[in-house]
Amino acid sequence: MHWSLAVGGSLFAVALVSGAGVAHAQDARDVAAVEGPGYPIGAGTVVHPILGAEAGFTDNVFSAYRASQRHASGLLRLVAEAVIASKHVEPVDEALTDEGAEESAEPATQSIQFRGGGRLEYNEYLSTDEVVRSQRGIAADLSANLTVAPQGTFSFVVKDHLVRDSRPTNFYSFDGTNRIANTLGLALNYQPGGRTMKGGLRWENQIDYFEDADQQFGNRMINAIHGGYEWQIFPYTKVYADASYGFIGSLGSDGAIPATKRGAQPIRGGAGIATALTELFTVKAHLGWAYASYSGGSGYNAPLMGAELGYRYSPVGRMVVDYSWDHYDSLNGDYYRDHKLGLKVDQQISRVVASVGAEVRLRHYDGISMAIGAPTRDDVIFAVGGKATYVFKDWLAAVADWRTEIDDTSYLSSFGGDVHDPSYVRTEVTAGVRAAL
C-alpha cells in the first residue's frame, strides 16, 4: 500500500516537474547569480534560463579517511538552470489611473500561481585514475510549486522537490551512491479575510531511492500528516504552530542485501515565532517535542528547539547565527540527532557579493545495523566555506565556491571482514561563470 502511494506520488511529481521543464530549485536556497529577461512561452508565463561552467579541485574524491584511499582530482562542472513562473501582475500606479477607469485598472486576481525551476549539473573528474573518472555523473535539483486560488479563502498548494544526488562512495570504488530523493506536499489552507491568519492540513511524502540494486536496502518512504496554523500578528511578526504524525518504512530491496530500514510513527509538534525586532535585527525561534519509537530498535522522546538571530550591520552586509537541536530519521541508522551551531555572513563589496559560513554539528546516530558495527555513533562535523560572485552585467557573472568538511568520529565499522573509519576531511574549490539568457 505504501509502495502504491509512493509510485502514485512520484508519477504525479515527475509529471509536474517535467511539465515545468528545466528549472531552478526555488527551495534549494541557491539564489541565481544572474537573471535575464527570460523568454515568454505563453500567456503570462516566462522562462529564465542560465548556463554556466566551473572548473576546480578536490583533495578527497571519496571522502575517505585512509591515506591510501584519498585521491585528489580536478573538477569540471557544467551547469544549466532555469526558472519558469507565471508572470507577476504589476499593480497599477494610482496617480496615473483615470478616475472613471479605476475599477477596470485593478489587476485581476490570479486563480493559479505557478513557479518551477531547477538545476542540472554534469560533474566530470579530471584525473588519470579511471576509478576516479568513473564517478562522473549528472545531478539534478528540481522543484515546482502550484497554488490554486492563492487569494481565496481556501487555497490548495502542490509542492514537489526532486533531487538526484550523484556522489562517490566513501571508499575507493567504481560504484557511486546515486540516489533519487523526492518530496511531495499537498496542502489545503484556510485563510479568512485579511489573510493574517492561515491554517490547514498538509500531507508530505518523501521517498529515497538508490539506483544501485546493491544499495536498495536503504530505500525508505516517509509519510506525514500535518496540522498547522500561523498568525501574522504584525507586518513582520508571525507566530505559528504545527503538529504532525508520520509513518516511516522501508521500500524493500531488490538487491543481495535485505532491507534494513525499520519502521516508526514519529510524532512532532511545537510552536515558533519569526519577528523583526528592528529593521536590522531579526529573530526566529521555535520550541517543541519529538517522539519516535522504531520497531525493534531505538527511539527518542525529546524536545526540539532552535533559534536564529540575524543582524544587518550595513546596507550591504548581514550576519546570521543559528542553533538547533533536533532528531531526524536516518539512512545510516534509525535516526540521528544534531546539535547544530552555525554562523553565516553575507557581504557585498562593490560588484562582489560574498558569503562565508561555518557550522558545527554534534551528531549522534542510533539504531545502526549490528551488521555494520555498534548501534550508536557520535560525530563532530565541522564545515566552513564561502561563495563569491562578481557581477559583470545583470546577465553575466563570475562565481567561486569553496567548502571544507571535517567529520571526526571514533566509530569503526566492519563489513566483509574489513574495518572502516568513516572520519574524513574533504576540500573542494571551484570557480567559473554564469550567463543568463
Add this chain to the structure above:
Amino acid sequence: MRNSKHLVVALVALVGLGIGTLYAQPAPAPGDAKKPDVTASGETKADLSPREMATETKKLLGEMEGFHIRVLQLQGAARKAKDVIKLNCVNEKLLAVKQLLNIGEVAQNDLTEAIASGDRDAQVHQYSQVRLAQERATSERDEAEGCIGEEIIFIGPTQVDVNGPAMPDDPTADPHDPFDVPSSDFEQVNTASPWF
C-alpha cells in the same frame, strides 16, 4: 486739515461709485510681462485712529497670509491629481495672491512711517491700500477654489496609507518549516556507512 477731509470724502465717494483711482505703480519690467496685472487701486473710508489702523492692517495681512497658505494647499492638490489645467489655473491665482501680499506689506511699512510723521492723508491712503489688497486676495483665493473644484478638495475622510520601507530580511517570509518530518538538510550516506 479742512482740505484733507474734503479729499477723503471725495475719495470715498469715488470708490462708492466704482471708480478706482490709479496710484503710481512701477512700470512693468520686461520680465514681468506675463505676470497678472495686480494692483490694489482705490481707497476705502477710514474712520479709524492711527492705532486702530495699525491693528487692523496687521489683522488683514494675517488673513492674506492665510489665503496664501490655502492657495498653496490647492496647488498641492492639483499637483497630486496630475491635472495640468487645474494646476496652471491655481498657479496664476497663487502669483496674484503673492503680489497682493507684497503690496499689503509695503503699505503696512508706509503706514507705520505715516503714523510716525503724523500725516493723516498718507495714513488713510496706505490703510486703504492694505484693505483693497486683502479684498482682492479674498477674491483670488475664491477663484483658486473654483479652479480645483470640490471633487478634489472634498474627498471624504482622510485616509492614511503607510508604506514602510522595504524589509530586505523579512523573517516571516522564510519558507523553511522547522517542524517538517523529513529533514530540510540532505543527509549524506557516505558519512556513516561503508555499505554504500
